[in-house]
Amino acid sequence: xxxxxxxxxxxxxxxxxxxxxxxxxxxxxKSVSWYQQVLGQGPQFIFQYYEKEERGRGNxxxxxSARQFPNYSSELNVNALLLGDSAxxxxxxxxxxxxxQETQYFGPGTRLLVL
Amino acid sequence: RKEVxxxxxxxxxxxxxxxxxxxxxxxxxxxxxxxxxxxxxxxPKLLMSVYSSGNEDGRFTAQLNRASxxxxxxxxxxxxxxxxxxxxxxxxxxxFQKLVFGTGTRLLVSx
Numbered sequence: 001x002x003x004x005x006x007x008x009x010x011x012x013x014x015x016x017x018x019x020x021x022x023x024x025x026x027x028x029x030k031s032v033s034w035y036q037q038v039l040g041q042g043p044q045f046i047f048q049y050y051e052k053e054e055r056g057r058g059n060x061x062x063x064x065s066a067r068q069f070p071n072y073s074s075e076l077n078v079n080a081l082l083l084g085d086s087a088x089x090x091x092x093x094x095x096x097x098x099x100x101q102e103t104q105y106f107g108p109g110t111r112l113l114v115l
Numbered sequence: 116r117k118e119v120x121x122x123x124x125x126x127x128x129x130x131x132x133x134x135x136x137x138x139x140x141x142x143x144x145x146x147x148x149x150x151x152x153x154x155x156x157x158x159p160k161l162l163m164s165v166y167s168s169g170n171e172d173g174r175f176t177a178q179l180n181r182a183s184x185x186x187x188x189x190x191x192x193x194x195x196x197x198x199x200x201x202x203x204x205x206x207x208x209x210x211f212q213k214l215v216f217g218t219g220t221r222l223l224v225s226x
Contacts (some may be wrong), residue, residue, distance in 0.1 A: 033212065042202050042216030043118075043159065056211030090158055094212065104214060106158040 004107030025093030121217035139204030147204040
């Protein structure tokens with residue numbers, strides 16, 4: 001079975017540009033979460049989407065937005081890129097959105113470099 | 116103060132050694148606890164969930180002390196393939212799932 005897939009794998013942008021990252025969850029999973037991992041740190045929560053609705057948002061500026069489609073895939077958009085947005089962006093999928101013990105499965109990530 | 120704190124290491128150990136990682140969390144509302152493993156330039160992968168009664172999976176043992184807000188991971192008989200970063204993770208699940216990660220502890224197992 002296919003795991004979580006993300007595209008693109010790598011991306012180089014310049015300051016001020018906009019970027020869209022894509023994620024397809026594991027088949028049957030309805031929840032997608034996005035995390036940002038900067039070098040030397042653990043991943044930080046950005047958003048969770050479940051059944052096409054935003055369920056939770058982390059402490060990120062409004063430049064970050066996301067959406068989930070009817071097939072449960074998701075996009076993360078970042079506007080007006082800053083150097084500090086350079087990071088590994090991870091997508092995680094889970095069956096539902098509520099169970100605290102529920103496992104989140106991570107995709108391979110998109111590595112974004114902002115110059 | 117970070118919500119989840121870990122010693123960043125690195126821990127350098129020989130093959131066959133036993134190594135222990137510790138982690139503390141500050142939010143007493145945290146409901147579930149995990150250890151994830153992350154290899155260099157790869158995604159985090161769930162190693163094991165951590166339960167109040169403690170749990171074991173082969174060479175790996177995890178413990179949780181809710182009173183002290185302390186989580187541990189013990190690896191026995193270390194293998195070269197155990198070299199990775201180990202991330203301590205808590206989930207507050209305040210109406211949605213939000214995993215909160217520590218910075219990770221790097222383990223290097225040498226021959």
